[in-house]
Amino acid sequence: MRDSIKLRIVNKLREGLRITLKSTLGLTGGAISGGKILGKSVSGRMDQMTRALGGGAAALSRLALDAALPARCLVSDELVGQSGQIAPAAWGRIQFIEKPICESCGAPLPFDVGAGAICGGCAAHTPVYDHARAVFVYDDASRAMILNYKHGGRMDGVAAYARWMARAGADILGESHFIAPVPLHYTRLVRRRFNQSAILAQRIGCLARLPVAVDLLKRDRRTPSQYGKNWRERHRNVAGVFSVRPRWRARVQGAGVVLVDDVLTTGATVEACAKALKSAGARAVFVLTLARVVAPGARA
Numbered sequence: 646m647r648d649s650i651k652l653r654i655v656n657k658l659r660e661g662l663r664i665t666l667k668s669t670l671g672l673t674g675g676a677i678s679g680g681k682i683l684g685k686s687v688s689g690r691m692d693q694m695t696r697a698l699g700g701g702a703a704a705l706s707r708l709a710l711d712a713a714l715p716a717r718c719l720v721s722d723e724l725v726g727q728s729g730q731i732a733p734a735a736w737g738r739i740q741f742i743e744k745p746i747c748e749s750c751g752a753p754l755p756f757d758v759g760a761g762a763i764c765g766g767c768a769a770h771t772p773v774y775d776h777a778r779a780v781f782v783y784d785d786a787s788r789a790m791i792l793n794y795k796h797g798g799r800m801d802g803v804a805a806y807a808r809w810m811a812r813a814g815a816d817i818l819g820e821s822h823f824i825a826p827v828p829l830h831y832t833r834l835v836r837r838r839f840n841q842s843a844i845l846a847q848r849i850g851c852l853a854r855l856p857v858a859v860d861l862l863k864r865d866r867r868t869p870s871q872y873g874k875n876w877r878e879r880h881r882n883v884a885g886v887f888s889v890r891p892r893w894r895a896r897v898q899g900a901g902v903v904l905v906d907d908v909l910t911t912g913a914t915v916e917a918c919a920k921a922l923k924s925a926g927a928r929a930v931f932v933l934t935l936a937r938v939v940a941p942g943a944r945a
């Protein structure tokens with residue numbers, strides 16, 4: 646094996662170990678700031694289940710595989726020069742969200758009507774969260790990228806995704822005290838082996854120098870998939886599902902919190918999270934996602 650490949654594998658394993666250790670600690674009760682754990686409490690059931698199914702080992706194996714194989718585009722799978730890159734043709738297909746955007750939900754607006762403008766959807770239904778920001782539109786190109794990460798376990802894009810999210814969410818991160826991922830129910834976590842939002846949250850926390858409360862929220866019951874449901878059904882499906890863990894209640898009082906997720910579809914899940922946080926006394930709740938749906942019929 647060539648030395649350069651060996652070096653890449655070692656570096657990736659080190660990086661993967663850092664990510665998965667943080668993820669495991671966070672998912673089982675830690676909060677991490679700049680690599681330091683701010684608090685400890687162990688949820689035994691989730692800890693045992695996560696370890697039993699080798700979540701960290703799976704992610705590490707995947708990282709080693711990513712490093713050993715030729716670098717591939719995050720979207721199209723074609724060969725690229727470096728890990729974590731997007732091929733030029735695929736890059737041109739990604740619709741990065743630029744201003745003007747809706748001040749509330751962050752959806753792109755067709756023209757600039759001045760500061761504080763909101764979209765028709767937010768005029769009809771004011772979101773529970775304060776502001777949402779996303780990097781790009783959820784479409785065929787970005788869907789491939791997100792599925793490669795979320796379900797394919799490809800970790801080679803995480804650093805770029807976090808950088809883009811930190812940039813897209815600079816204004817909301819500047820008003821926040823800490824970051825938290827949208828939680829998975831533990832049964833789904835066991836099946837998927839990692840929480841894609843928690844890994845992004847940890848990376849963004851390092852970039853924005855904000856603490857990450859990985860276990861801030863818990864999903865009290867497993868809900869059917871949101872796939873195929875309309876706006877009303879999605880909201881009903883997740884209503885009252887989330888709660889703030891008791892040990893975070895004091896810190897949530899008067900705080901600004903950024904919720905991190907991979908995709909904003911109708912906003913039902915993050916609104917349910919925001920409701921739990923505001924009920925617990927949060928001053929402001931923001932949402933930061935990698936992609937967001939902008940289809941006109943999203944709220945049909």
Ligand SMILES: [Zn+2]
Nearest residue numbers: 747750764767
């Ligand atoms: Zn809006």
